Each structure stands twice: as structure tokens, then as C-alpha cells.
Amino acid sequence: MIRLSGNLSPETTTNSFDTSPKNRVDPVVEKAVLECAVEDPAHGQARVSNELRKQGIFVSPSGVRKHLAKK
Numbered sequence: 001m002i003r004l005s006g007n008l009s010p011e012t013t014t015n016s017f018d019t020s021p022k023n024r025v026d027p028v029v030e031k032a033v034l035e036c037a038v039e040d041p042a043h044g045q046a047r048v049s050n051e052l053r054k055q056g057i058f059v060s061p062s063g064v065r066k067h068l069a070k071k
Contacts, residue, residue, distance in 0.1 A: 025059075025067070032057050033067040 032055070036048050043051070045064040052059055059067075 025063070029057055029059055030067055033059060033064055037064070037068055 032052055033048065036051055037043065045061040045068070048064045049059055049061040052064075
């Protein structure tokens with residue numbers, strides 16, 4: 001059983017899904033991920049990540065997956 005103590009009003013709690021800029025990705029990177037994935041849909045997330053790395057854009061395979069899931 002989880003017990004919560006203290007005041008948990010909306011003013012004192014924080015939302016873990018806020019839109020703070022610390023987790024934002026450069027729109028150029030996001031556009032490059034989408035273009036590479038659309039260019040050859042048979043490439044998986046690891047291949048898209050490696051192809052972008054050859055172009056000097058560093059994004060992890062899981063980052064590729066997250067960008068593709070958003071669109």
C-alpha cells in the first residue's frame with residue numbers, strides 16, 4: 001500500500017509531462033529522421049540512425065523510434 005502525506009494540491013505537484021524545452025529536439029534533426037525514414041521505409045530504426053550519423057546527425061535508434069511514433 002502506498003501512503004501519501006502532505007498537501008497534494010495541483011499547485012504543489014508537478015506534471016512529469018510538461019513541455020519544458022530540455023527534452024526538445026532540434027526541428028532539423030526531426031525533419032532529417034522523417035525524410036530518411038520515408039525515403040526508404042524498409043530501413044529500421046538502427047539503419048536510419050546509422051545513415052544519419054554518416055551525414056553528421058547523431059540520434060540514437062530509440063530516438064528515431066520516438067520521432068517516428070510521434071508522426
